[in-house]
Structure formats: structure tokens, C-alpha cells
Amino acid sequence: MSTPALFTPTRIGSLELENRIVIAPMCQYSAQQGCLTDWHVMHYGQLAMSGAGLLIFEATAVAPEGRISWADAGLYDDATEAATGRVMQAVRQWSAMPLGLQLAHAGRKASCEQPWKGGHQLPADDPHGWQTVAPSALPFSPKDRPPLALDAEGVKRVVADFAEAARRAGRLGFDAVELHAAHGYLLHQFLSPLSNTRTDSYGGSLENRMRLALEVFEAVRAAFPADRPVTVRVSGTDWVEGGWDIAQTIALARELQGIGCAAIHVSSGGLDPRQSIPVGPNFQVPLARMVRAQVDIPVIAVGLITEPKQAEAIIGTGDADMVALARGVLYDPRWPWHAAAELGAEITAPPQYRRSAPDTVKSLFKR
8 A cells, every 4th residue: 555645754955754744833831931841841742752744842932022921932041042952852862753943023912921811911010021012013902002113223133033043943953943924923013014014124015024034034044054944934814904915925935935945834814803714624725735836845734634634635635745733733642643543654653652552553653
């Protein structure tokens, strides 16, 4: 029998992946002063046993004010680097799975409470709050306080912060980094005309609105080891009339490809509370398909991809090169095992766990 498409090897730049399953970055809101904790040792430890092709660590802020919440992860000083390194060491001791890190800045969507405590934005005078920044002084929602519009020096500082975080990620041994330019966070805020009303070289035309994302990419590409890939996550559309859309996303993807981007990870939304998203299985796959038709680098699809045959069809039909799992893999951390069993593939698993396979799928685990 031929190997299912989902379980064929692939590459992101020079990084070889055993299969097409990516574990997407998922914030845990469980860091302390930006530092990963024992929660993350357990969390990433179990996901690193899943057999997926690539595990991407959660959105990691490049500056303290870039954290989504006060309990978000960061990589902006020696303490946060050491804490991330401790988790990396624990995971790497027992798993050879490639590890990526998503670098992010939340912009106007920062300074929030943990989601299970409401997720609302905290005022700057709250012990857990701070003043947010953005391309323009426009709040995410009417209930939020306006961010400070970044001046020229502030924009330069953002670029430098991303580059420094990338250097730290390289020292820690991450196999790849992903820039977060989606979900309404700072780079997306610069991209969308709904959140960017600047009149300088970073606002107005599409070329100007893309400028910061491209400058950040180039700075990160220069700072991260040249033999390891840098990828970008984008929102294919704001789902709001007059906002960022798929045509602009394709233009950005082409520019990114031209300066060395190794893959595009296509999500959507998150920029404007007026968004109207047709949520359902595969609802973002058409966006990935349209980007893939216009670039020559791998494209990752994400969003309510929950069933093995569904994921197999996405890869088999060429809609995307890889599929990313998020909440589904939190619910079922052994999803890749179960997908391999259903589709008739073999997958890597720790020797300690190989005897767990039912008699009907004894050939499931690679030896």
C-alpha cells in the first residue's frame, strides 16, 4: 500500500519533516514575568510525543509590552531565555521532533487578563496592565483604551526587538521561527487599512502597509541562523469589508518569498470585532489554496481540521502542503497516532509507548 499523503515526508527550507502534520502555536497564558514554567514542560513534553512533523511553541513576545496577557511567554531578556531553554532541554532529552518558535508582538491587543478570567484589556495602572502601542491610536474595541501610535523610533525598536528575539531563539537551538503577522496583532495591525491610518511611509498604500512586516522579516532572517527556516503566519482576510483581504495576502506572500521566507501559514481574522467568519470545517482552506496557487514555497492550512480523512484530502488534492492542528490536538494529544492508524501509515513514537497499540494496528509504530 502507498503511504497516505499526510504521512509523506516534506521540507520547510532545509528542515526535513517526517510528515505533514504541524502543531500550531497555542498560547497557554501560564508564564510568569514572561518566563515559561513547569506547565510548559508538561504541555510541550506531551505534544512532543505525538509523532507530528513539527511542533511550534506558542506566541512569544519580543518585548514585555508585546505580550497578549500578563501571563504570556516572552523572549526578550536573559531570564526569559533561560526559562525557555529549560523547557527546550526537557523536551529535547526525550524527543527528536523538530521545534519551532512563534515570535510575536500583540500591539493594541496586549495588556489583557487571562482568557478564563474574562480576557478583557487591563488598564495601564492595573498591577498586571500597561500602555499598549499600535500603528495608529485606534483601539481594538470601543471598550479598550486607545493605544499609543508608534513614532519612527518606536517602529525601529520593534524591528530591533524581533531581531534580538530571533538571535536568542537561534542560541536556544530552535529549528525554525515563525513570525506572527496574523490575528490582529501588531504586524497585522500595520497591514490592515482598518487599523493603520498612518500618513508616513508605513501607512496608506499596500506597499507602505507591508513595509514593517517585510523589514521585520529581513531583520529576523539576518539574525536567525542561515541554515534554519523563517516562516510567517498571516490572516488571509479580516472578514470585514474594506479590510485586509486575500489579494493583499497574496501580494505579501510573494514579497516574503522573494526575501527568503520558507513557508506561509494561512489563518484569518482577529483584527476587528465586526468580523463575520463563516466558521465550519475547512473554512480557511480556500485561503490557503489561493495563496499556494501563487507562490513556490510551502503553505500550511489551519482551522477546524479535525478528522484524519479531512486532513488527508487537503494534502492529497494539493490545497496545502501541510495541515496545522490547534485545539484539536489539545483535546487529543495523540491525534497523529490515531490518524496514522485510520489511514494505514506508520508513525514515530517513544519505545516506552509502543506496546500501547491495539492488536489491529500493530504495524502503527516505526521501529
